[in-house]
Amino acid sequence: MNSSKKMVNPRNAYGEALVELGGEYKNLVVLDADLSKSTKTIMFARKYPERFFEMGIAEANMISAAAGFASCGKIPFASTFAVFATGRVYDQIRMDIAYSNANVKIFATHGGISVGKDGASHQMIEDLALMRVLPNMTVIAPSDATQTKKIVHLMAETYGPMYARVGRADAPLIYTTGDVENIKIGKGIVVEDGADITFIATGTMVEPALEARKNLLKQGIEASVIDMHTVKPLDTSLVLKYAKQTNGIITAEEHSVIGGLGAAVAETLTEKNVSTKFLRMGIKDKFCESGDPADLLEKYELNSKHMVRKAKKLLKK
Amino acid sequence: MKDLSEKKLRQLELMAVKIRKHIIEMLYKAKSGHPGGSLSAVEALVALYFVHMRHNPKNPSDPDRDRFILSKGHAAPALYAVLAECGYFPVEELEKLREINSMLQGHPVCKCTPGVEASTGSLGHGLSFANGVALAGRLDKKDYNVYVMLGDGETDEGQVWEAASVASHYKLDNLVGMIDRNFLQIDGRTEDVLKLESVRDRWTAFGWYTIEIDGHDIQEILDALNEANSHKNQPTMIILNTVKGKGVSFMENNVDFHGVPPNEMERNLAIEELTLVEKKLEAML
Ligand SMILES: Cc1ncc(C[n+]2csc(CCOP(=O)(O)OP(=O)(O)O)c2C)c(N)n1
Ligand SMILES: [Mg+2]
Numbered sequence: 248m249n250s251s252k253k254m255v256n257p258r259n260a261y262g263e264a265l266v267e268l269g270g271e272y273k274n275l276v277v278l279d280a281d282l283s284k285s286t287k288t289i290m291f292a293r294k295y296p297e298r299f300f301e302m303g304i305a306e307a308n309m310i311s312a313a314a315g316f317a318s319c320g321k322i323p324f325a326s327t328f329a330v331f332a333t334g335r336v337y338d339q340i341r342m343d344i345a346y347s348n349a350n351v352k353i354f355a356t357h358g359g360i361s362v363g364k365d366g367a368s369h370q371m372i373e374d375l376a377l378m379r380v381l382p383n384m385t386v387i388a389p390s391d392a393t394q395t396k397k398i399v400h401l402m403a404e405t406y407g408p409m410y411a412r413v414g415r416a417d418a419p420l421i422y423t424t425g426d427v428e429n430i431k432i433g434k435g436i437v438v439e440d441g442a443d444i445t446f447i448a449t450g451t452m453v454e455p456a457l458e459a460r461k462n463l464l465k466q467g468i469e470a471s472v473i474d475m476h477t478v479k480p481l482d483t484s485l486v487l488k489y490a491k492q493t494n495g496i497i498t499a500e501e502h503s504v505i506g507g508l509g510a511a512v513a514e515t516l517t518e519k520n521v522s523t524k525f526l527r528m529g530i531k532d533k534f535c536e537s538g539d540p541a542d543l544l545e546k547y548e549l550n551s552k553h554m555v556r557k558a559k560k561l562l563k564k
Numbered sequence: 565m566k567d568l569s570e571k572k573l574r575q576l577e578l579m580a581v582k583i584r585k586h587i588i589e590m591l592y593k594a595k596s597g598h599p600g601g602s603l604s605a606v607e608a609l610v611a612l613y614f615v616h617m618r619h620n621p622k623n624p625s626d627p628d629r630d631r632f633i634l635s636k637g638h639a640a641p642a643l644y645a646v647l648a649e650c651g652y653f654p655v656e657e658l659e660k661l662r663e664i665n666s667m668l669q670g671h672p673v674c675k676c677t678p679g680v681e682a683s684t685g686s687l688g689h690g691l692s693f694a695n696g697v698a699l700a701g702r703l704d705k706k707d708y709n710v711y712v713m714l715g716d717g718e719t720d721e722g723q724v725w726e727a728a729s730v731a732s733h734y735k736l737d738n739l740v741g742m743i744d745r746n747f748l749q750i751d752g753r754t755e756d757v758l759k760l761e762s763v764r765d766r767w768t769a770f771g772w773y774t775i776e777i778d779g780h781d782i783q784e785i786l787d788a789l790n791e792a793n794s795h796k797n798q799p800t801m802i803i804l805n806t807v808k809g810k811g812v813s814f815m816e817n818n819v820d821f822h823g824v825p826p827n828e829m830e831r832n833l834a835i836e837e838l839t840l841v842e843k844k845l846e847a848m849l
Contacts, residue, residue: 281751281758282751283751301756303720303758304717305720335686364594364670365596367669368670368684369671537666538663546664
């Protein structure tokens with residue numbers, strides 16, 4: 248990871264954003280399932296105790312209750328770890344939020360394998376897929392704290408069912424507040440432009456892609472890096488543009504290669520008959536394990552080193 | 565059953581201290597994990613594995629074995645330490661808790677660790693799983709018993725109450741539940757997060773036979789387990805009144821030690837305290 252960048256935890260950015268929004272939106276309510284210290288909804292709870300609802304370790308109930316709030320014109324943000332915010336409560340999300348097109352915002356933390364030592368039970372690598380397959384659902388994975396804060400504001404401003412997930416760990420700051428001022432849900436960001444190959448990354452994988460770009464540059468390979476914070480709706484025109492204008496696409500996500508960003512990009516390319524060199528980086532259809540986050544990302548091939556290696560290999564194909 | 569001899573009881577208490585020392589060392593080494601709920605569960609695990617349950621560490625898949633399911637999977641360090649001391653795997657493995665390529669995952673994984681019956685860590689599943697094991701035992705005309713331990717906060721989960729209904733509907737008297745009633749979860753006291761009282765009345769209302777005891781008194785636990793086994797036509801829930809962080813003064817009743825491991829100073833202090841107790845017990849032998 249790039250040591251020159253300041254490390255900030257996106258979870259804190261979420262908590263701060265909620266506090267900011269609480270003043271602006273009197274109808275914003277926050278629900279949590281006994282993890283408010285980890286998800287940082289505790290920051291909102293302290294400022295607006297009357298609009299914070301501790302729901303206990305009962306996630307399914309929390310999700311349906313959030314939908315009830317939304318039916319009365321509230322903007323509920325419901326938070327817990329990504330495993331419990333999606334898989335555990337899938338039917339509640341499907342019926343009460345997606346099917347009903349309810350204005351519920353699910354904000355999950357602890358997504359991906361960089362959760363680390365808690366192990367596979369807590370490493371959510373299927374959430375983007377589960378949420379992407381639901382009609383009406385918007386799916387977002389912000390890449391740094393600055394972007395997270397902006398995304399949370401956009402979630403509150405925009406009507407509709409939305410799911411966003413961040414990781415557990417501190418993350419290098421990629422953007423300034425000015426950088427994210429004009430970002431839009433559903434529009435990818437070209438962070439770096441290069442003619443040879445394109446990394447389309449989401450969430451925690453954007454920073455390693457930028458790092459990989461730097462290393463590739465030293466070897467004479469120019470890579471574009473797209474921050475695809477919104478996995479659904481996917482910015483298909485941006486995908487197609489870079490598929491045509493560079494010699495290959497690598498997607499990267501802290502998620503299964505099945506059903507998430509890589510799958511969405513593959514579907515787009517295939518349906519539009521765009522033939523390009525293509526590779527999905529992600530977890531290859533397996534459960535991972537406990538371990539130090541950096542060790543896990545190395546073992547499961549999800550760091551900048553592996554991105555460089557795979558980019559070179561793909562271009563040689 | 566008649567009381568254990570004083571000597572045997574002291575030996576079990578010594579084992580409990582030994583398990584607590586393992587827990588502290590494991591979490592210190594792993595630099596992560598859950599001390600509070602591991603420490604509160606120790607006596608129950610010692611009573612089950614070192615006296616009460618029919619099991620064979622040399623044959624973890626013996627079809628006639630009694631089963632124990634740790635529904636509150638975050639207390640894995642306590643279970644691992646007990647399994648190691650029973651001989652399911654070498655004690656040295658404990659040092660590798662939560663490391664990459666280790667058989668000891670952060671939360672229990674059944675295909676990974678000898679003696680672990682169910683993969684847990686997502687709260688609320690264990691009692692349902694235990695229902696399946698108990699019903700299968702009945703179907704196969706086996707006489708094994710099924711034991712399952714839940715956290716008190718864990719019983720916030722609706723699934724626990726679905727399982728409670730099923731167990732009483734099927735009169736699962738080969739199933740014994742235990743609630744680690746330490747009055748704490750993550751966001752604070754159970755009664756502040758989501759009121760649970762009266763825990764005992766709830767289980768009674770769901771058709772369970774209930775026993776409430778001091779969860780750190782091994783003799784009381786053994787008596788309760790025997791009472792549960794001999795109670796027919798109903799599942800039994802044993803409410804273990806416990807102290808989260810038990811045995812380490814600064815962790816006791818301290819919600820901050822739910823999921824934070826001891827640092828070096830805290831580890832030294834904890835080991836010092838536990839060693840004192842150990843010495844005292846040894847002197848009584
Ligand atoms: C379904 C689910 N939701 C949330 C969590 C996160 N979590 C881990 S432990 C815990 C608190 C458990 O409290 P309790 O059951 O009282 O356990 P103990 O006090 O014995 O540690 C929570 C919320 C989880 N593991 N599973
Ligand atoms: Mg508890």
